[in-house]
Amino acid sequence: MLPKANRTVANKVGAGLLKVLGWKVTGALPHKSKVIFAVAPHTSNWDFVIGVAAMYQLDLKISFLGKSAIFFWPLKPWLESIGGIPVDRSSAHGVVGQMVDKFDHSEALALALAPEGTRSKIKQWKTGFLHIAHQANVPVVPVSLDFKLKEVRFHPERTIGDDIDGELASIKQIFTAVCAKNPQAF
Numbered sequence: 001m002l003p004k005a006n007r008t009v010a011n012k013v014g015a016g017l018l019k020v021l022g023w024k025v026t027g028a029l030p031h032k033s034k035v036i037f038a039v040a041p042h043t044s045n046w047d048f049v050i051g052v053a054a055m056y057q058l059d060l061k062i063s064f065l066g067k068s069a070i071f072f073w074p075l076k077p078w079l080e081s082i083g084g085i086p087v088d089r090s091s092a093h094g095v096v097g098q099m100v101d102k103f104d105h106s107e108a109l110a111l112a113l114a115p116e117g118t119r120s121k122i123k124q125w126k127t128g129f130l131h132i133a134h135q136a137n138v139p140v141v142p143v144s145l146d147f148k149l150k151e152v153r154f155h156p157e158r159t160i161g162d163d164i165d166g167e168l169a170s171i172k173q174i175f176t177a178v179c180a181k182n183p184q185a186f
Contacts, residue, residue, distance in 0.1 A: 001031065002033065003060065003061040003110055004053075004061060007056065013053075013056055015057040015060075017053040018054065021050070023150045024150065024152070025054050025152045028156075029154055030139060033107060034110075034136070035068050035139055035140075036132060036133050037113070037137055037138045037154075038129055039143045041175060042118070043181050043185040044181035047114070047115075047181065050152060056126060061097040062083050062106055062111060063084075063085055066084050067086070068087060070086075099111065100136045109127065109138075111132070115168075117131055119182075121185045125168060130160050130171075131164065134160040140157065143155070145177040146180050164174055
């Protein structure tokens, strides 16, 4: 099963925040101990707020990759306590290999990341999450943040094969009808 956080107070805070904001969580969580959550679209800081509230409501212990610039005092201790892993995006230093190793040496690990890699409009999503999933033999669960429906939706899990470009195109199709907070950036 997915790793649990056992945060009773945070669970209530997350559920309360989503309720106040009018959001709901839909879809089924995978019955796996290891998974990558590919969360999109990512066009606003609100994506993180909604994502953390959903994580709290579901009482999940999820690790996430974030640019190292957001890991500063006083946020750094809190971000790390909820699963944040700082990434230096200016250098290619083997994040895929490090995460594959982390999956290989963990009994349970849920990793959430934004395939876009940034809130800005981009032409191509990053493929690192697919390489991690393929090499570590863990499924990818697409998770959409739909600001029109106010819905965090867990889509069916996918096993990632050798055709990374094909896998990316297939996963991107899941998000075509999803309304981003800032649609012009998606």
